Amino acid sequence: MDLRVFVEPQQGASYAQQAAVARTAEQLGFDGFFRSDHYLRMGEGDPLPGPTDTWVTLGAIARETSTIRLGTLVASATFRLPGQLAVAVAQIDDMSAGRFELGLGAGWFDTEHTAYGIPFPTLGQRFNMLTEQLEIITGMWATPLDSQYSFEGDQYGLVGSPALPKPVQPGGPPIIIGGYGAKRTPALAAQYASEFNLPFPPLEIYRSMCDNVRAACEARRRDPDSLTYSVAQVVCCGTDEAEISRRAARIGRDVEELRQNGCAGTPAEVLDRIADFAEAGAERVYLQFLDMDDLDHLHLVAEEVMRLLP
Numbered sequence: 001m002d003l004r005v006f007v008e009p010q011q012g013a014s015y016a017q018q019a020a021v022a023r024t025a026e027q028l029g030f031d032g033f034f035r036s037d038h039y040l041r042m043g044e045g046d047p048l049p050g051p052t053d054t055w056v057t058l059g060a061i062a063r064e065t066s067t068i069r070l071g072t073l074v075a076s077a078t079f080r081l082p083g084q085l086a087v088a089v090a091q092i093d094d095m096s097a098g099r100f101e102l103g104l105g106a107g108w109f110d111t112e113h114t115a116y117g118i119p120f121p122t123l124g125q126r127f128n129m130l131t132e133q134l135e136i137i138t139g140m141w142a143t144p145l146d147s148q149y150s151f152e153g154d155q156y157g158l159v160g161s162p163a164l165p166k167p168v169q170p171g172g173p174p175i176i177i178g179g180y181g182a183k184r185t186p187a188l189a190a191q192y193a194s195e196f197n198l199p200f201p202p203l204e205i206y207r208s209m210c211d212n213v214r215a216a217c218e219a220r221r222r223d224p225d226s227l228t229y230s231v232a233q234v235v236c237c238g239t240d241e242a243e244i245s246r247r248a249a250r251i252g253r254d255v256e257e258l259r260q261n262g263c264a265g266t267p268a269e270v271l272d273r274i275a276d277f278a279e280a281g282a283e284r285v286y287l288q289f290l291d292m293d294d295l296d297h298l299h300l301v302a303e304e305v306m307r308l309l310p
Helices: 015-028 054-064 082-095 110-115 123-142 184-192 203-219 241-250 255-261 267-279 295-304
Strands: 002-007 032-035 069-072 100-105 149-152 157-161 175-178 195-199 228-237 263-265 284-288
Touching: 002 015, 015 032, 015 054, 015 295, 032 054, 032 100, 054 069, 054 082, 082 100, 082 123, 082 157, 100 123, 123 149, 123 157, 123 175, 123 184, 175 184, 184 203, 195 203, 203 228, 203 267, 228 241, 228 255, 228 267, 228 295, 241 255, 241 263, 255 263, 263 267, 267 295
Parallel strands: 002 032, 002 284, 032 069, 069 100, 100 175, 175 195, 195 228, 228 263, 228 284
Antiparallel strands: 149 157
16 A cells, blocks of 8 residues: 655645755655646635645755655646647656656636636636646657657647657556546546545445446556555644644544544554555555645654555
8 A cells, every 4th residue: 555645735825844844754754746727725714835836846855855756646637738738747747757647637616716816617618628738648658759749639730749758658648637537537547547546435435436447447448556645634733642642633624524534543443544555446546635734644654554454
């Protein structure tokens, strides 16, 4: 079982805070450091210092780390043109010596689009954008060095692209696709993804969605076990009730709600929750650490949870 650190910088985190979490996660042996791709805080609270750009941040963290996997959970297809995105991801893959992974989705948070002047099409249009972006990005990465890449779709058109730069990882960085879409999401995961991820699901929904992805793989005659199946869960761990309550209060959440909907409680309780998802098919868990100043929280999870996992 892989454990990865997942953060939400739009809730109020500077680059320095994110880099500190990433370096600590690497030192402690976590498998990855992943961040959301948002421009606006969700919910009430102090918006300072404001958003940080995903690609600027991860490119810099790539140079401040050396072993930990890095990536997005997930980037929004509405934010960037696919050719531009392919260049940025390939560059960070080079800057990290082949440690980058691209989580890409259709986008959902309409308010941040309005706040920063970004068009927000209908859900169907956004899925069309995501589909063509996946085809373009993987097509550019697969184009031989002595060839050009062209594409003509309903959303995007490229003519005679040199399809450069190339990523370091052969075939390009692993692609993560996730979400609750009943048809298009499983089909896209089966066609393009190395990993299927579901954020914050109940166990029974997780099983059902993974079954949908497996069925979509079989429909394409792809081995369903060639994908990695992962889940994201909020973590709130403490050695006793006082510490658990303190950490829950810091992120504005109720302890019992977190126990119901996340990985919360003592290290033993967190281990049990991870085991439940492992039994449901998860091979990797993204633990969402919402208080990025609480590096002791990472130490506790690494020492009392991660080291006991098979």
